[in-house]
Amino acid sequence: MVVHGWEPFNVEPPPAALADAPLTPVEAFYSRNHGPVPSTDRDTWRLAVTGLVDRRLALSLSDLRRGFTTCTLAVTLQCAGNRRAGMTAIREIPGEDPWRDGATSTAEWTGVRLADVLGAARPTERAAHVAFEAADVSQLAEPPQPYGGSIPFAKAMGPEVLLAWAMNGRPLPAVHGGPLRVVVPGFIGARSVKWVRRVTVQAEPSDNYFQAVAYRLLPPGTDPDRAGPSDGLPLGPIALNCAILCPADGATVPSGRTMVRGYALAGEHRRVIRVDLSADGGASWQQANLAPPAGAYTWQLWHTDVMLPPGVDPELVARAWDDTGALQPESAAALWNPKGYANNSWPRAAIHTLSET
Structure with missing residues (x-):
């Protein structure tokens, strides 16, 4: 922990x-x-x-x-x-x-x-x-x-x-x-x-x-x-949010096909309907697979495979939508507040891929 x-x-x-x-x-x-x-x-x-x-x-x-x-x-x-x-x-x-x-x-x-x-x-x-x-x-x-x-x-x-x-x-x-x-x-x-x-x-x-x-x-x-x-x-209801769990920010991973996993949560009586992942800092996107929730009041785990070239430092970015059509805000800078609450901006993970030998 x-x-x-x-x-x-x-x-x-x-x-x-x-x-x-x-x-x-x-x-x-x-x-x-x-x-x-x-x-x-x-x-x-x-x-x-x-x-x-x-x-x-x-x-x-x-x-x-x-x-x-x-x-x-x-x-x-x-x-x-x-x-x-x-x-x-x-x-x-x-x-x-x-x-x-x-x-x-x-x-x-x-x-x-x-x-x-x-x-x-x-x-x-x-x-x-x-x-x-x-x-x-x-x-x-x-x-x-x-x-x-x-x-x-x-x-x-x-x-x-x-x-x-x-x-x-x-x-x-x-x-x-x-x-x-x-x-x-x-x-x-x-x-x-x-x-x-x-x-x-x-x-x-x-x-x-x-x-x-x-x-x-x-x-x-x-x-x-x-x-x-x-x-x-x-503060009351939770804001729409998601996270990248694997690979974690700062991780070094092999090049080639890599599975990226995370969670998404809509909060209150809303549900997540879509999660996208970018492996190039947001220049292009692919839709992730959403697992069924364990209940009406839980997160949803998601995963997708991406191809990572060797010897580069890609930035993974995720974003989620809920069933009202709401999308997470892109920037944490726009959400900054003196207590640091409710950061539901797009999560980002900078990773490094191993060079081919």
Whole structure:
């Protein structure tokens, strides 16, 4: 794993670890945290459901298992800072981890639908947002506070949003949010709150630092240290994106026929319909083969063969379309922002081919 920090523990897999199968092994799944991984006693842990509800709840894991229908969904999670390294190459982004392409992973999540739990609490007519509070306390927040965030009530009531206790058929590891985490398909990973201990139905978005201040798309000239809740745009649905996983940027490969592999993700309720690859920096293109997704809320792996001449340094470039006809933007420079969020520009990989002997 590529380690960006030990505490908070922030790691991503090498690109090749994501290319072989539609589901990411637990050991290779990226981990993005904002504070120390909390220690939680599963036997005494309870989930509080409060706010604009007629019936407040305090639920144990056993209550969730016995009282609601269990659901398993394959879902891709993607950090808002995925591919930030492409932006730091244009202009420095102090204080932010230089995530590559690996802050994206896919797993099968097992738990209960958030909508079912909220239904049992009977939300009032004023319900407009659902906020989540975690057990970890982040010193990155101002002031230090438990991690949190929120999603619109309409999204929370969708059948795809889960309260999950298992990952790829195994109990949810502590580093990935055990005993229980939120899984919000199609939204940035920051909204899939780990170690969730409180769900609050409310009329306004969460005022938690990581909802109101941190995960916002700021204009290029903004000082992020001075930005407040009214600055920039709140991040929610994932933008159309793709990545080149093999060969990785900087790799040396034999000349001749070479298979190029990657992933593409549309986010929210969109799907990828086409991926193109160029082996000459964008001068010419060929359509890649798209693998079927593992589910309605997952990435699609893609591959194609290219012919590479010996002793050259070709630039591989990829681009994806979704089913609305949207195409990824070409340039990371046009997307640069002070936090390095949402780099969904065309991915590029400079490689070297061996000379014939």
